[in-house]
Amino acid sequence: MSSNKVLIVDDEENILISLSSILEDEGYSVKTCPDAESALKTLEKEEFDVAFIDIWLPKMDGLKLFEIMKEQKREEEVIFISGHGTIEQAVRATKIGAFDFLEKPLSLERVVVAAKNASKKKELLEKEKFFKSELKSDVEIVGESPAMLQLKEQINLVAPSDGRVLIYGENGTGKELVARSIHQLSPRASEPFIEVNCAAIPNELIESELFGHRKGSFTGAIENKKGKFLLANKGTLFLDEVGDMSLMTQAKVLRALEEQKIEPVGASESIKVDVRVIAATNKDLEKEIAEGRFREDLYYRLNVVFIKLPPLRERNSDIPLLFNYYLDYYSKKYKKEKKKLSSSAVKALYECPWNGNVRELKNLAERVIIMHRGEEILEEDLFLKPSSLQRSSDKMYSGSLKEAREAFERDYILKVINDNGGNLAKSAEILGIERRHLYRKLSALKIR
Ligand SMILES: Nc1ncnc2c1ncn2[C@@H]1O[C@H](COP(=O)(O)OP(=O)(O)OP(=O)(O)O)[C@@H](O)[C@H]1O
Ligand SMILES: [Mg+2]
Structure with a gap:
């Protein structure tokens, strides 16, 4: 100090x-x-x-x-x-x-x-x-590009109503941030905001997670449990990654939305709930519908107001603004001196593809504040060049084909994950493999 x-x-x-x-x-x-x-x-x-x-x-x-x-x-x-x-x-x-x-x-x-x-x-x-x-700052939305100004206006319009909102955007574009700020600006602000990540919960547990269960209704149900719908009563329920729900769960969620009632697993009667639902997805739900993976009727229930978050590369003018915002944020948090971006650094930031969007940018700002000494940040201080990949192609792989292939896989997977700010879903998409497959690879290659 x-x-x-x-x-x-x-x-x-x-x-x-x-x-x-x-x-x-x-x-x-x-x-x-x-x-x-x-x-x-x-x-x-x-x-x-x-x-x-x-x-x-x-x-x-x-x-x-x-x-x-x-x-x-x-x-x-x-x-x-x-x-x-x-x-x-x-x-x-x-x-x-x-x-x-x-x-x-x-x-x-x-x-x-x-x-x-x-x-x-x-x-x-x-x-x-x-x-x-x-x-x-938990709910502060930074950005002055036309797209962001329009977004803020949309949020102000929709927040006071009870209207359901479907938020669509790539990973790290701020879907959760938008959902939280809608809740904060709504008459429900003093009531709970409850989040469910539909992709993270195993299929066999999601029903109990959402609707709760009665003690003894299945093995492992040793106590009564309140579901997220009930926890969000009078408040807002945020259904994140809604495109990853199974068809069976979709049917149950649809019924809960239609009837404003839920039935805990193993219960004989239903409970009335008053919940505003905000859903988010990075999947094209219309395509999911066409391919039979998402219910059209649920889609129309959720999608009363549609908010599309543009990827960062489509609103370049926000890049320096956001980066400076997070430099300030982390310099306060870590009690470091304020830092300035050189013009070469700004240029490099503009040129970065930002596949991981704002999350990737935020992580980079944090890393710079932690690692960088001195006041001015130069281009080379940003480590934006995908040097790990360049190095790996120069690298002399050795040993059997299998060993060399594994070494390459490891380097490449690490690079993709790094470029995407640690977002595994997005990395799996770019690698063209299932997320589960990526998890298996990570553990097989001993990547932590
Ligand atoms: N416009 C913005 N202004 C300030 N911070 C932002 C903005 N957009 C996103 N962030 C920050 O970037 C991070 C990622 O945002 P968020 O979690 O809302 O994205 P997401 O779209 O839900 O991502 P994912 O699909 O990966 O879950 C958060 O820390 C959030 O606070
Ligand atoms: Mg999210």
Whole structure:
């Protein structure tokens, strides 16, 4: 952690000297100013954690300086230093937001305690602010391309209604983010948002997952269990990867939507539920219907409002915006300094295909913040070149054909997974194999 920064504003030189030496001994990094005017100049360039300000200063006094700092929404914690005759003003200042005041002659011990307490408060406030912004950014949709502006408008229109929404988009385009922000902007916002990933749940369990079950209704059902529909009661149910549901489950979901009732596995009566359903898929459901894998009637039930999320490569202008947004986000999260993109880096970002869309970009920004030193990010710092593949073709494979083939498979699979930001579904698609097959390969090739 960087050391806390303190500003001292006082016209008495011996006070500046004694305060700064004691605070520096305590590990603070200290700047001093002899008057309010120079303090304002310094504050334009730098932020501090704590400011000690003398009330009586030659031209502009300390209280006026404090007023200006408040107008500028400065975040320094202010401790006033007051001589006799200014105590009353100092007390008043603490009532309008100053952290504390100290009386002259100064007790150095009290100075240290006050600095410690003030910087602690500052730290807590910052932490709280970060967590708040992190919560908020949970549903913050970044983007100013025409497609994104249209999307935000669509979300604002659909959110207040109870209308079902079907979100379509490639992996990592923000389907879940959009679903959450619809919920957040809806009258159901204070009720639960419950997510079900239909692709991740084995077929034989999905019914109990969605509708719940009664104790003893099948082996393993040792207790009553509430299903996701019931958990989402009065709120929103997000059916993710809805295109991966089996036909049998589709029939049951359809019935639940039609009747607004669910029947837990093993129960004899049904339960009324009030749930808004938002579904998402990266599959072309019309094609799935044509090929008999998705029920047309369910499709029309889910698809009252259709939202299509464009892949990142079709809204290039959002790329630097998003990247900078996440550089900022992760530099705060990891307490690293802010970083700037060089123009060559911006160009490289534009040229990247972004098969893993925003998720891939977000991961890259995180990696850059963790790995990169210095302020400016150059093209080569982004590691965008698929160097792993280039290297693997130069690589001298050796051993039997089987060994060489495995080595190549391993390199290639790793490259595809990397290029897709770790998204296995998308990687399997590009590799032209089933996701399950990819899982098997990963374990056979001992890729973790
Ligand atoms: N417009 C955006 N602004 C800011 N962050 C975004 C945006 N779109 C996506 N993200 C972020 O990218 C990541 C991936 O988004 P999300 O999980 O919503 O995508 P998805 O379409 O559901 O992906 P998948 O199909 O792989 O499940 C998330 O961390 C999300 O916060
Ligand atoms: Mg998702």
